Amino acid sequence: MNHQNKTIVLYNGQSQYDVLRYFIQDLAASFQQLGFDVEIIDLLSSSWIAELERVLKEKKVFFFLSMNAMGIDIKVGSESLYDHLNIPLFSFLVDHPMYHINRLNQGVNNLIVSTVDQTHLAFLRTFLSGAYSKVFIPHGSSYNEFPVHSKPIQERKIDILFVGTFADPEHFRKQWTGYNKYISKLFVTIHPSASV
The missing domain is CATH 3.40.50 (Rossmann fold)
Structure with missing residues (x-):
């Protein structure tokens, strides 16, 4: 084609x-x-x-x-x-x-x-x-x-392959409380394990 x-x-x-x-x-x-x-x-x-x-x-x-x-x-x-x-x-x-x-x-x-x-x-x-x-x-x-x-x-020069995040999720959860109450509620809805 x-x-x-x-x-x-x-x-x-x-x-x-x-x-x-x-x-x-x-x-x-x-x-x-x-x-x-x-x-x-x-x-x-x-x-x-x-x-x-x-x-x-x-x-x-x-x-x-x-x-x-x-x-x-x-x-x-x-x-x-x-x-x-x-x-x-x-x-x-x-x-x-x-x-x-x-x-x-x-x-x-x-x-x-x-x-x-x-x-x-x-x-x-x-x-x-x-x-x-x-x-x-x-x-x-x-x-x-x-x-x-x-x-x-086998051709890569790195010793370790890390396939995850480098940021602490708790750091971001603490920031959520600084947003207005609707945005904070939205984040809790998306991530029920989070608390505001």
Whole structure:
């Protein structure tokens, strides 16, 4: 199947650690293998606006994709870029949506938000009333034997692989009490073991 006349625009941005940038690189390679033209706009670059304008002038954009709704706030005047162009932004959330409420409340209608956990999807449907699409897409494995930008374990220079959080959940629970009572109640609803 040849999709060469259709371009997918992927946004790269900043996250706590650079793993999302690797996800974008791997997604770009996979979309190219499927026959799509891919453009990566690095929102950390000082020339990202000019690069995005160039792509929009030269290419037929099929859809935009970002991790955790990066780039959702791009506007044409007072209107969302995605609503203005009538081209969807696919936002692949890898974090709980509560961490991205401000982004998800931008009023973008031409938006598809995916979650990696069914409870995250339930949260979106219960607490965020935006008119956009909300879907569950769990993490999957790489189509390749090894991901495009990853090394096999035996070639890595690290001694320990830690696959968990580095933040103490109690630290965050204590912060909840500083929010207004509705937000605190919302967090307790999401995490019943928490108390305010």
